[in-house]
Amino acid sequence: MNAQDDKLRALAQAHGIHLEFHDLHGHRHVASPDTLKALLTALGVDIETQRDIDDALTQCTATPPSEKIVFAGQSAVVPTPFPCTWSLLDDAGRVVCDGRAEDQIPLPALKVGYFNLHIKNADGHARILILSRPHRAPDLASRCTARACWGSTGALYGLRSSSNGGLGNYADLGKTTQTLGRFGAQFFGINPVHALGWAMDTIISPYSPSHRGMFNTDHIATSQSLGPTPNDRCVDYSEFRKKHRPRLEQDYQAFKTSGARSTFEAWKAACGQDVHHFAQFEAISETHGYDFRTWPTALRSPGTAVVKAAGPRADFHLWLQWRASAQIHAAQRDAKHSGMALGLYLDLAVGPRPEGAEVWMNAATIAKGVTIGAPPDHLSPEGQSWALAAHAPGPLAKAQYAPLRLMLRRLMQTCGLLRIDHALGLLRSYWLPDDGSPGGYIKQPFDSLLAVILIEAHQTGCSVVGEDLGLVPNGFRDTMNSAGLYSYAVWQFETNDAGEIHSAAALPRFSLACFGTHDTPTLQGFWHGTDIDWWQKVGWLNDIDRLKRHAYRSRQRQSLRSVCGLRPDASAAEVSSHIHSALAQSPAALVSVQMDDIFGEVEAQNLPGTIDAHPNWRRRLPIAVEDMGQNAALRDVAQTMNMHRQLHPSTDDTDDPKEVSA
Template identity: 55%
Template structure:
């Protein structure tokens, strides 16, 4: 290895780029020099030549030597903190509004008194230097089930919002359908209703159906807005026709907006307050949506002058900005009404929302935050036994150093918006808080980049404490040692999917062995339903896709037969038990888990066979298109409280 190679590796390590990784088989993959250069370039660090690498290393050294305090400080809210300094200095601590909360003269250390939960800026001034640090004053942990309810355990139901049927949604489940669904679930004893992500997909993203590929995660999908006049009953078809629905629903919303000038004065004032409170962030998002109607959903194809927010973009979008602000107001008003209904019906948590991993590279979130987004890379997964070439999820990544320099404001705003609407927030692919796999656009092999894990957890805990919101971290996959312990220590529940929790022989473990500080479920939108699992529907799909040959298919069906036999014994199921009896027994057994939360799938409660999503497919499987077999006004009869409550054991504190 040459000196230039070693310097490149040193620079990569300084910026958190991993020098290699181990795959599922334990084989090591060393990061090639082109990977290191591409990932550094994505962060805005020039590393194309030895001279550029040397200059970047020198800049790092100078910044470290010149600053008397770290650029970021993690503190425990309510506790004092002492920071050593190399020489006497004056210091001042400001809160988020810029008001001074503490100040002093330091000799050998800056001694900060107890701080409230929140974000602070520490200014340090010495004769020869000045520095500024972000102070993250986090609570001991994010709120727990016990903190929020006074009980040790709780349970709820997860389902697809888009799949709800009603007499008025016209084809796609709407925010207006949620109150009826929430009341029915609350009557059955559920404490939450978990939804697929409801992030904004983009007004002009007419072909987009995946809720995990949003244009911006800090705004809401307009597809689910219920027009006041309604759109008629959901079609009888099992699959959603998004194109037909969107034409009807968007036309109805346009017409409603044109009549809004005649709306009651109280409504018009409420909308103006919403616009004022949304501020520049709402203005800029609405500008993007308006511009997308003129130039397409991907801003990378727009005229050069419009590829960044600014005066040119504001002028070009001006005519339709208010319409897109109005859409967000309508969405948030209906979501808030649904959450209010859940609380009134007695739900401890109500809505359980989902935070996707990232946003589309050509979407609003990237357009609005170019200063923090990594350029020339997307988030993905490394090569493994299922995908020898690896996967690109076509989602943008925030560059760690840039996000830190922006004091995590994009993440803070996003979390604050979502947590204000829900009692629980699920963080998809929580492993991304520790490290993410970046795929360079130039074709170089991908590699891992470390994230500021402790700082991100502090931001989540701060926002969760302020909103009194429970947080679940979806921690499936290759989990590094100590990750779950750190996640749980910050107050985030883990995610325990029973059909993935197996013994050495492949049989499912007893739910009593599932992790206590977790949300336990039998499956998710990405797995087979309970009925599909029992009958091997997922295995048949894999064979249909060509992912399994005949021998592999037989082997998987043999393993599934052993799993069924184990479940029969565990759940005391007789050989003649039918599908409904099997489903009830398995769900009842799941509810014996010691987990803080248990989630039942609405698809399973209604006896559905097919899964909502088949990972690794786009058009080959009808992902995100399956409707539920029962309308929301029929859920009360389809989910009798007496039957569901029979699943739920009473814990020592009396929780059902």
């Protein structure tokens, strides 16, 4: 390694690029010079020449801090290297306090929120973002003085009904929460409902959105019935949209002559500029296609040319967002009225598609020439390329985290519980260069991102789950838990080195525990090794590897029999009953039961690492929402859960996550 490589590595390290990492199997991966250069370029660092690298190294040490995190309700001081005058402004631009300082600025105890500290002297002006965060996010005990509860999760697109025409909608969501609430569930979780894009008719994955702060219009319930859900087990999105979209157009035309126009206009005035930009993007995409990178140059970022090109059609897409937002809020009201303490449990995807609206609207903060992925792990032995864009840490901080703040606020206002998918991405993110260089990890501003999440959670009263699966660094879960974020415990992954599954009694207390997720085999699929057979079917395993994995699964089944008291010849119903009973009695604060498991489904919703090789994001539930209230399987699971997880008030201090193991 020469001196130039040493400087490149030093520059990469200064910008938070990991010089090496160990994968799930303990193998060490050293970042190559090509990887370092690609990632530095993605971060916006100019490294074209050696002098550029030298200058960038010098600049790293000369850059003053641009933000400070404080705890709300506590005074703090901000050091200043020179005498100055200063003023502290709140997020609305109002002066909170001001003064003169020689070497440090005293900040008063602030409320939760964002503030800007402006510092001036004869040489210039500086601005420091003050993130005044609460100590903890709202948790179950603070929401309803309870120690434990349960809920269910399911695919919104997979809900059947007498009128949705083929795809579950927000009205079905409200009906489902009402049924579950009457059965004693305290939340209902669904796949992300981010906007996929009107002009994008091939993407169906809820985890590949166009914009994470806008809502999926495919789930809008129309004014008139589209007919019952077809009997097919899988959704045909194309056929559904052929029925659904013309009806939305008809509803819009009828709306324009109705008396609700004033309500819509008031919403438009208050919804935020980002929603207007999104509607303009959608309108232009109908003419120029879903990928803004192919649009005429003048339209590749928001501006006057975009407003003109979008024309009155943007109003239609604003109306769609208004309608979707109203229906999601109605579903949350239905959930709360049914007795749910938390109601909707929504999901925040890792990132947006590179060609979509979120990237178009936030070009200044998006990392260039990379996408997000994951190295090989237990979900995908080949590793994963998610083909999602990433916000670059430095530019995002310079924008005072505005894209994240707006996105979180809009989601948290509609739900009682939000899951942050791949929460490890708050600490580090795995980026794959577009030029084919090996991927590498980028350090994220964890403390700042956590502060933003806590501020938004506090202001909306929303509880948060951090999906912390995978290679979790020491202390990460403790930090999340102490801040009031629940861990995510998937029981089928809780094993010892021999692969034997631990007792449910060992599940972490301050967590949301479940047997599986949309990315894992269902309970029955796990029991029969369906996922292993799929891995062979898509070419990831040969016959020998398949047999080895089935042998390993056999040991896992035996360990579950042991910890759940199951007979070797137990029926599928008995397996399900015992596993759900063990989950119900676990110490986990939140327990989630998948609808697929309640109704005995074998196939999973998603096989990570595949697109068309497996029917991802298409599988429907076998039961219609109108029939769930009379379903014996749902009633039995609810009885099991309620027996052990009623909302008993918390009377001691053992719910404090700092007092329990994470």
